[in-house]
Amino acid sequence: MDALTLLTTRRSSKKLAAPAPSAAQIETMLQAATQVPDHGNMRPFRFTVIESADGLQRFRDLLKQTVSELNFGDEAMQKAEKVGQMAPLVIGVTFCPNRDVPKPKPEWEQMLTAGCAAYALQLAASAQGFDNVWISGMWVNSPLLRDAFGCTDKDKIIGLMMVGTPTEHNAQAKNTDLAQFTARW
Known part of the structure; x- marks a missing residue:
């Protein structure tokens, strides 16, 4: 797939199944993620790859423990179970501001770099034939996940x-009316 097709057709998909990317494909995804714009070469990101059966079970347990410990209720527990079963591969992306250099860049710039790294992971997965979705919400603030990810x-x-193999394809275009997003001088 050429770069422009990838950029203009990538869509999130929550319908994911095995197989997951191989170790070599994951390595390619992570390499792509580290090539993003990074003012000052701060490397303000870290990745947690959850791929083994034990790792995925631990991830599921942490989601459910988060709901229980924070008293989020039954609806959130159902969501935790759904998210925990969503894909055969989970890669946690953590923003880690770098202050250990003589001239650190502003944290907002560093966070943009981490966001670009997350998007590059998505694009590299899509380029290799895998679908994916970026999940955030209550899970990214979970004290249990933060601890498990070494935050x-x-x-x-x-x-x-x-990340996983698509079980159905979402080819519907979005944001095609550029006028509402664009000013021309």
Whole structure:
């Protein structure tokens, strides 16, 4: 798939199944994620790859424990079960502001870099024939996931990239009326 087709047709998909990307394909995704614009080469991101049966079970348990410990209720528990079963591969993307350099860049710039890394993961997965969806919501603030991902006080989980083989294709275009988003001078 050429780059422009990839960029103009990528869509999120919550209908994912096995197989997941292979170790080599995951390596390609992570390499793509580290090639994003990064003012000052700060590398303000970290990835948590959840792929083994044990890892995926631990992830599911952490989602359910989050709901229980924070008293989110039955509806949230159902959502936790759904999210936990959504994909055969989960890659947590964490923003880790880098202050350990002589001239650190503003944190907002660093967070944009981490966001670009997350998007590059998605594009690299799509380029290899896998669908994906970026999940955030209540899960990215879970103290249990933050602990499991090794977050410090300043770190922020910015997304859970759910990746797998599509079970149905969503080819519907979106945002095609550019006038509402564009000013021309």
